[in-house]
Amino acid sequence: MIATLIAEVKFPPIQNLVEWPNLFGPKDTWYGFNKIALMSLLSVLFTVVLFLVGRKKKMVPKGAQNLVESSVNFIEEGIINQTIGPDGMKYLPYLATLFFFILFGNLFEVIPGFQMPANARMANPAIMAIVTWAFFICVGIKAQGPGKYFKNNLFPPGVPVALYILVTPIELISTFIVRPFSLAVRLFANMLAGHILLVTFSVLCITLATASLLALALPFSFFMLVALTGFEVMVAFLQAYIFTILAAVYIGGALHPEH
């Protein structure tokens, strides 16, 4: 019976899960506009709306103002103060934008009608990781001067001279190559894995609902689907937090060299 059930599960090919037809515009052109682009645009719009709503400072905030102030306060206290320190407050605009854009892009994963995280395609995370990479290098060059920044990073002080043969390539790879790569892959793979997980349980639910006696197992599968949806909301927040905090850590490392 189990074998027939497994044979009945028609798991869609991966292209159907992550590639969307264009809403308008022909395929494979620069002005073609699909669901991912729509979600990215909506994320930008929501972020802009948050900034507009939170601009009016009042003594007693209420409603949306309250939400914006507490989330900006969270980014200030929970991310910047913990990693860069008080002099990192001037990077708040970049980090807050990053946080909200990633968060809204991720939350589309559980919103009915969209059901797909915008960050499960490599384009969004890759661009954000490259911008962050350029950002922390620029911050380091501005704070320490180009020669001193690269010397501090590639030839860390306090290491015996002979060890530089080992240390310098490792530092070069880990700081300037692996950092943007892992930043992008972490967000992308987390969201893609969550999306595939939800699809798997949805497909299982549909199959069980049509199979005769095995419909008894449907509640368990449906419970898992509901529980995983909640879990994915948590993952959406966590990944936005982790991306932002890692960007802050990299900026902090470029701002304050190790002595």
Added chain:
Amino acid sequence: MSTLATVATLAQDAGLTAADQKAISAAQGAGMAYGLAAIGPGIGIGYLVGQSVQAMARQPEAAGMVRTTMFLGIAFTEALALIGFVVFILLKFV
């Protein structure tokens, strides 16, 4: 080696095409890749969170700092498992 031999015998028995054989070995390789990639990060995150909980229990006033550092450590450790997942996708579907 034994897996390959099994696949070869199966192929002879069932008359599988070369594409089927490729799909079989891709599925096996993908499962193996993700399984192996999950071992290390699993141990690492377990140890990391365990130690963090211990630190928070011993010194509750440092909980905020420990939690931030814990999430950072989880992010770095988890990267390996996620690269394994990407390799799985690449092997299986591309």
